[in-house]
Amino acid sequence: MAKSSMASALKAYWLPLILFASSVFYQLFILPRSYPPSHYDVLGIKMLSSVEEVTEAYEKLSSNWNAGVEVPPTIDFVKIRYSFELLTNPIWKRDYDLYSIDEHIHIIEKAKAQYAGTSFSEIQLPLLEAASFDPGDAFNIITMGNFFSKFDNAKAFLIQVFSFGSKRCAQFASNWERIAALLDGLANTGLVELGEVQVAKYLAEKTFTGQPSFPNGLPSLVAFPPRCNSSTCLLRYEGELSVDAVTDWVATTILGLPRISYYSKDTLEQGFLRKSSPHKVRVIFFSETGVRATPFVRQAALNYRPYAAFAFVLWREEESSFWWNVFGVESAPAIVFLKEPGVKPVVYHGPGNDSWFVNTMEQNKYHVLPQLRSVTSMDLGCDPRGYSRAGNETTIWYCVILAGRQSPELHKMRETVRRIQEILSTDGMLHSIDQDQPSAAPAVALKEKRLTFTWLDGEAQQRYCFFIIQTANSYETCGPRRDITDVPQLLIVRYKRNPSDDGIKIDRKPKNIFEAFHDDDVDPASQLVARYNGSEEIPEIIKWISHIIEDGDSKDLPFFRAKSPALVPEDADPIWSAGARSILSKGSGMKQRIGSIVKGIHSCLGDPRIGPVLLLGALMSFGNIWLRRSQSTPASQSNQETQPSRTEEDRPNRRRKPRRTANQDLPPSITDVEPEDAYQMPFSDSD
Numbered sequence: 001m002a003k004s005s006m007a008s009a010l011k012a013y014w015l016p017l018i019l020f021a022s023s024v025f026y027q028l029f030i031l032p033r034s035y036p037p038s039h040y041d042v043l044g045i046k047m048l049s050s051v052e053e054v055t056e057a058y059e060k061l062s063s064n065w066n067a068g069v070e071v072p073p074t075i076d077f078v079k080i081r082y083s084f085e086l087l088t089n090p091i092w093k094r095d096y097d098l099y100s101i102d103e104h105i106h107i108i109e110k111a112k113a114q115y116a117g118t119s120f121s122e123i124q125l126p127l128l129e130a131a132s133f134d135p136g137d138a139f140n141i142i143t144m145g146n147f148f149s150k151f152d153n154a155k156a157f158l159i160q161v162f163s164f165g166s167k168r169c170a171q172f173a174s175n176w177e178r179i180a181a182l183l184d185g186l187a188n189t190g191l192v193e194l195g196e197v198q199v200a201k202y203l204a205e206k207t208f209t210g211q212p213s214f215p216n217g218l219p220s221l222v223a224f225p226p227r228c229n230s231s232t233c234l235l236r237y238e239g240e241l242s243v244d245a246v247t248d249w250v251a252t253t254i255l256g257l258p259r260i261s262y263y264s265k266d267t268l269e270q271g272f273l274r275k276s277s278p279h280k281v282r283v284i285f286f287s288e289t290g291v292r293a294t295p296f297v298r299q300a301a302l303n304y305r306p307y308a309a310f311a312f313v314l315w316r317e318e319e320s321s322f323w324w325n326v327f328g329v330e331s332a333p334a335i336v337f338l339k340e341p342g343v344k345p346v347v348y349h350g351p352g353n354d355s356w357f358v359n360t361m362e363q364n365k366y367h368v369l370p371q372l373r374s375v376t377s378m379d380l381g382c383d384p385r386g387y388s389r390a391g392n393e394t395t396i397w398y399c400v401i402l403a404g405r406q407s408p409e410l411h412k413m414r415e416t417v418r419r420i421q422e423i424l425s426t427d428g429m430l431h432s433i434d435q436d437q438p439s440a441a442p443a444v445a446l447k448e449k450r451l452t453f454t455w456l457d458g459e460a461q462q463r464y465c466f467f468i469i470q471t472a473n474s475y476e477t478c479g480p481r482r483d484i485t486d487v488p489q490l491l492i493v494r495y496k497r498n499p500s501d502d503g504i505k506i507d508r509k510p511k512n513i514f515e516a517f518h519d520d521d522v523d524p525a526s527q528l529v530a531r532y533n534g535s536e537e538i539p540e541i542i543k544w545i546s547h548i549i550e551d552g553d554s555k556d557l558p559f560f561r562a563k564s565p566a567l568v569p570e571d572a573d574p575i576w577s578a579g580a581r582s583i584l585s586k587g588s589g590m591k592q593r594i595g596s597i598v599k600g601i602h603s604c605l606g607d608p609r610i611g612p613v614l615l616l617g618a619l620m621s622f623g624n625i626w627l628r629r630s631q632s633t634p635a636s637q638s639n640q641e642t643q644p645s646r647t648e649e650d651r652p653n654r655r656r657k658p659r660r661t662a663n664q665d666l667p668p669s670i671t672d673v674e675p676e677d678a679y680q681m682p683f684s685d686s687d
Contacts, residue, residue: 012625019618027611039083039096048097051088058084065120077120078111078127085128091165092128095194095218099204103168103217104128131167139180140190144198148229156187156254157224161203163194166218176219178243185354186295187223187250194218202231221246223254244291257298258305262290262312265319273338276309278406279371279457279570281364282338283308286329288315296354300361306375307365337364342415369418372401372454372461374567380452384495384523384564389449396496398445398549402455403465404477404488413488413536414455420538420545421446421453441546441553451549458488463565468493468529490532492545494552496559497525522561528552 010017040047043057061080064070072080086104087093095101107127115123135141142150142159151157160176162169180189194200203222204212214220221237228234235253239245251257263272268284276282285293293301293312301310315323315332323329327336327345335357337346346364370376377383381390381397388397402417404410424443445451458465458478465478468491476487530548534540551557 012629013622016618016622016625019614019621023611023614023618026614039087039102042079042083043087049087051090051093054084054087072120074115074118074120074123075112077123078108078115081123081125082108082111082127085126089128089130089165091163095163095165098197098212099194099200100211100213101163101194101218103166129167131165131170133162133164133166133170133173135162135173135191139176140188142190142192142199143196147192147199147202150188150190151224151229152188153227153229156226156250157229158183158187158189158250158254159203159222159224160189160191161194161200161214161218161220161222162191163218168217169219172219172241175241175243175246179246182243182247182294182296183250186255186299203234205236223250225254247295248292251295251298255295255299257295258301260285260293260298260301260310260312262314264313265322268311268313272309272311277570279367279373280306281308281367282336283310283361283364284327284336284338285310285312286315286323286332286334286336287312288332290314297357300357304361304365306373308361335360339364340367340369340414341411343368343418369402369414369421370454372399372456372567374569376454377567380454381449381495382452382454382493384525384527384561387497388495389452394450394497395499396494396552397450397452398552399452399454399493399495400545401468401491401493402453402488403458403469403491404455405459405481405486406457407486407488409486410455410488413490416536416538416541417453417455417490420541423538423542424451439542439546441549442542445549451545457570460570461567464567467565468527469531470529471531490541492530492532492548494528494530494548494557495525496528496552496557498559522563524561526559526561527564528557528560 038047040049040054043054043061045053045057049057058080061070061072065072065077082104086096086102092104111123111127140150158179160169160172162172176191183189192199192203201212203220204214207213216238219241221241223235223237225233225235237246237249239249252259261272272284273282285297293310297310301308313323315334320329320331327338328347329336330349333349333351335348335352339346348360352360366376370380372380372382378386379389380399381388382399382401388394390397400417402410402413404413424439424446442451456465459480462479466474469477469489473487475482476485477489532541532544534544
């Protein structure tokens with residue numbers, strides 16, 4: 001019976017018991033670890049005492065030691081001496097009092113292990129080595145007066161919070177200089193010293209009491225994403241303080257730039273060359289260090305994404321012969337541009353600065369024979385809505401287009417057109433050109449940038465392909481493949497712009513309602529298309545191009561303008577190219593939210609109010625359960641005692657059936673008598 005009563009009590013009071021045990025555990029084990037005695041407590045003085053009071057307290061203790069009145073254990077002496085040295089340094093004391101920064105705390109454990117079992121008089125003093133960090137004028141120092149003026153909403157802002165007395169900040173100075181150089185042009189950088197109390201508190205984390213704190217110590221790196229200048233979107237760096245790690249965090253998390261993967265000799269072909277889009281130039285970086293791509297290179301990869309695909313390869317001396325035979329790379333660092341199959345790679349050896357890399361990308365972002373696409377039409381001058389590559393003042397220009405589906409026939413014809421472009425480019429470089437040569441007119445036009453050679457994917461750009469061909473056999477060139485026949489066609493488009501008509505809208509009657517809504521305008525430049533029907537011999541093609549250019553420049557040809565269909569974009573935007581900056585600028589990234597929740601829970605574990613709250617919850621829960629149990633037990637007993645018994649008088653009147661008499665011929669059935677009446681009034685023998 002006692003065991004049953006004990007089990008019932010435990011079952012009823014399980015919640016207050018758990019809360020009470022949690023309160024005791026928190027007060028005895030968690031809170032002492034979260035709040036070790038302060039250095040002021042070690043010296044026996046009040047918090048925030050002055051340097052003079054700290055010195056006086058230490059001298060009082062040391063006088064007792066020297067007189068032999070008290071001989072402190074070694075560990076106690078180490079703690080007292082450490083507190084004295086820390087609190088008598090003005091900068092260290094300021095950092096400890098305002099921000100709870102104590103970056104030398106590991107010295108205590110080191111001294112305990114080093115001087116275990118020895119007398120305190122044998123300890124080498126001082127325990128702490130003073131350090132100073134003065135960035136001088138080489139860095140962008142931020143003060144309260146210029147803090148908000150440093151923000152540029154178009155750029156991210158990376159800030160290092162440091163202290164003049166921090167040894168870690170002094171060691172990080174060279175890395176910070178390199179980080180600032182790598183982020184130049186992409187993000188602003190600056191430094192805030194803890195003496196700028198208002199700015200430092202604005203950038204610091206807040207404890208449960210509202211005190212500013214830097215839990216990970218100094219230096220502390222914080223960043224504002226682009227288009228953000230408030231603490232709501234501030235992000236903190238908590239990783240390794242290396243140049244590679246910090247710049248990768250800024251480029252990926254803050255700027256939303258794509259990463260560039262590394263490939264080995266065995267994975268480069270399958271993982272990169274075959275998976276890259278065929279219309280893109282392959283750019284391969286050979287690195288001898290293996291560090292990640294710099295933020296500038298990653299920004300260039302984002303800017304040139306429509307034109308090129310990027311990869312990194314770690315250079316190994318044992319593989320040097322392989323790379324020499326494949327790409328012609330002699331050593332690292334080097335950059336290789338693979339333009340298209342059959343074309344010799346373009347190789348640049350040695351390091352290069354950012355401006356050199358941009359110029360090199362501009363020179364090599366196209367294939368030798370570039371593809372006519374939505375992102376290249378304006379640059380190539382093959383768009384009636386734009387201008388010639390020669391400039392806005394050019395009236396007439398030409399575009400030679402090789403149209404067709406991806407096939408061996410198209411690849412063969414592309415090699416022919418590439419060869420023609422090379423021949424005309426060589427002729428165009430001559431100082432004097434023989435005007436009697438068939439290549440004279442196209443060579444001059446190519447040199448003047450009035451002539452462009454390109455190819456068009458007839459399947460991907462079928463609408464534009466049908467528009468410029470407009471013949472009965474255009475299905476052999478444009479649209480999805482219907483049979484085994486693939487016939488690439490060579491065309492030349494003459495564009496002519498009337499400068500006097502620029503900006504004038506031409507009114508014409510639409511043919512139908514669809515055209516009225518969608519074709520309500522025409523292209524500014526007229527287009528005349530000529531299709532080549534001759535042989536595939538290079539001299540014949542050059543002669544044909546020359547004849548078209550001569551007639552187009554000299555004759556007064558008809559001027560027709562129409563609305564040409566737009567080229568279809570062939571590349572979908574990757575996930576990181578859209579929305580990354582907007583998500584980060586609002587501070588709503590899932591990773592950041594999860595991290596802030598975890599950090600909030602961890603910081604709350606040191607709240608001294610948790611233990612009393614748990615104890616109060618245990619008492620309230622215990623009292624509530626005891627009150628409900630004490631009220632329910634007497635109530636149940638009282639109900640049992642006061643409940644009246646059902647007597648004959650209390651029962652409701654019932655209509656009873658008449659009793660059987662002696663004059664009745666047949667006895668009644670047992671079902672004709674109610675059970676209660678049968679029990680109370682049984683038949684007797686006299687009846």
